Amino acid sequence: MSSADPRELIGTAPAVEEKALEAALRPKALEDFVGQSTVRTQLSLVLQSSRMRHTAADHVLLSGPPGLGKTTLAMIIAGEMQAALRITSGPAIQHAGDLAAILSSLTDGEVLFIDEIHRMSRPAEEMLYIAMEDFRVDIIVGKGAGATSIPLELSPFTLVGATTRAGLLPGPLRDRFGFTGHLEFYSPEELQKVLRRSAGMLDMQVSTGGFVEISSRSRGTPRIANRLLRRVRDWALVHGVALVDDSAASEALDTYEVDSLGLDRLDRAVLEALCTKFRGGPVGLSTLAILVGEETETVETVAEPYLVREGLLARTPRGRVATEAAWEHLGLTPPPPRDEETSPLWNG
Numbered sequence: 001m002s003s004a005d006p007r008e009l010i011g012t013a014p015a016v017e018e019k020a021l022e023a024a025l026r027p028k029a030l031e032d033f034v035g036q037s038t039v040r041t042q043l044s045l046v047l048q049s050s051r052m053r054h055t056a057a058d059h060v061l062l063s064g065p066p067g068l069g070k071t072t073l074a075m076i077i078a079g080e081m082q083a084a085l086r087i088t089s090g091p092a093i094q095h096a097g098d099l100a101a102i103l104s105s106l107t108d109g110e111v112l113f114i115d116e117i118h119r120m121s122r123p124a125e126e127m128l129y130i131a132m133e134d135f136r137v138d139i140i141v142g143k144g145a146g147a148t149s150i151p152l153e154l155s156p157f158t159l160v161g162a163t164t165r166a167g168l169l170p171g172p173l174r175d176r177f178g179f180t181g182h183l184e185f186y187s188p189e190e191l192q193k194v195l196r197r198s199a200g201m202l203d204m205q206v207s208t209g210g211f212v213e214i215s216s217r218s219r220g221t222p223r224i225a226n227r228l229l230r231r232v233r234d235w236a237l238v239h240g241v242a243l244v245d246d247s248a249a250s251e252a253l254d255t256y257e258v259d260s261l262g263l264d265r266l267d268r269a270v271l272e273a274l275c276t277k278f279r280g281g282p283v284g285l286s287t288l289a290i291l292v293g294e295e296t297e298t299v300e301t302v303a304e305p306y307l308v309r310e311g312l313l314a315r316t317p318r319g320r321v322a323t324e325a326a327w328e329h330l331g332l333t334p335p336p337p338r339d340e341e342t343s344p345l346w347n348g
């Protein structure tokens with residue numbers, strides 16, 4: 001609780017400190033997990049029932065945009081089941097053998113968390129189908145006509161998969177999860193709860209107005225709320241502000257170029273490219289990504305969900321389109337409609 005951590009004095013690299021802080025702010029129990037009441041209720045039933053039946057919990061798939069709490073929930077699941085937790089990710093499992101090694105070393109009831117599960121290789125995925133259903137892997141020995149498969153029994157385990165792209169999961173894999181929780185963006189009130197808890201842990205004094213201001217710029221995402229809170233803390237510390245009220249919070253966040261809707265540099269760059277380079281669209285996602293100098297996936301999973309949700313951007317079959325609200329937010333005037341349909345009849 002006190003900030004007498006010696007590492008703060010000798011200056012750990014910021015990225016490491018940020019990571020450590022994010023971990024420190026993670027709620028450890030389901031009851032400390034703010035919001036997502038539907039998922040929380042359903043998950044709590046699944047976990048409670050398996051505890052009563054003394055079995056490993058059913059496999060759980062968590063989907064939703066980044067920073068909404070998938071990793072946090074996976075850790076909570078292991079905690080609630082009082083089970084060990086093994087963490088890996090789709091991109092780390094490229095060969096079926098990698099997965100076989102992990103699966104065969106799991107102990108009874110252990111929770112295996114596979115982050116970004118949609119990025120696993122196809123052979124590993126197929127091995128996982130069988131492991132999830134029958135707690136078995138088939139190890140192939142030898143090559144060609146002489147190859148034989150040796151079945152290997154596994155201890156019953158709980159797979160928790162997380163994905164930002166549930167649509168990319170093949171049907172057979174999705175169907176093998178006993179429970180799928182889709183995480184939704186958080187309301188400003190829920191974010192204020194997250195912020196209150198974090199401010200307490202960071203020893204910060206923030207007024208209700210301060211929390212409201214930070215929450216309204218956090219794009220419905222706890223990770224962003226916590227990050228903005230830490231930047232406001234930096235600002236308050238340097239400016240000698242003991243109590244962060246609404247005007248202090250708003251001045252601090254203006255400094256970091258987080259605007260009143262919570263759009264950051266990338267969000268605004270996407271909208272500006274769309275409006276100023278393509279008359280508001282429609283334009284393809286990959287073109288848009290190149291223009292703002294980001295990966296297609298970053299634009300699609302980081303910027304777009306919030307822009308769509310705020311009604312600033314629309315996805316159409318012909319590409320991305322800026323809405324009237326987008327032009328308004330940027331303070332720009334939409335161009336007059338192209339006059340294809342109004343060409344005079346006698347010309348042609």
Ligand SMILES: Nc1ncnc2c1ncn2[C@@H]1O[C@H](COP(=O)(O)OP(=O)(O)OP(=O)(O)O)[C@@H](O)[C@H]1O
Pocket residue numbers: 022023025026027032033034035036065066067068069070071072073164194222223226
């Ligand atoms: N419901 C919640 N209540 C309180 N804090 C939360 C909640 N959800 C997320 N957080 C905070 O937000 C941070 C990010 O959450 P987490 O790492 O679980 O997101 P994620 O969905 O796994 O993101 P990614 O897709 O990028 O892996 C955590 O440090 C945690 O403190």
Ligand SMILES: [Mg+2]
Pocket residue numbers: 070071072115162
């Ligand atoms: Mg995560």
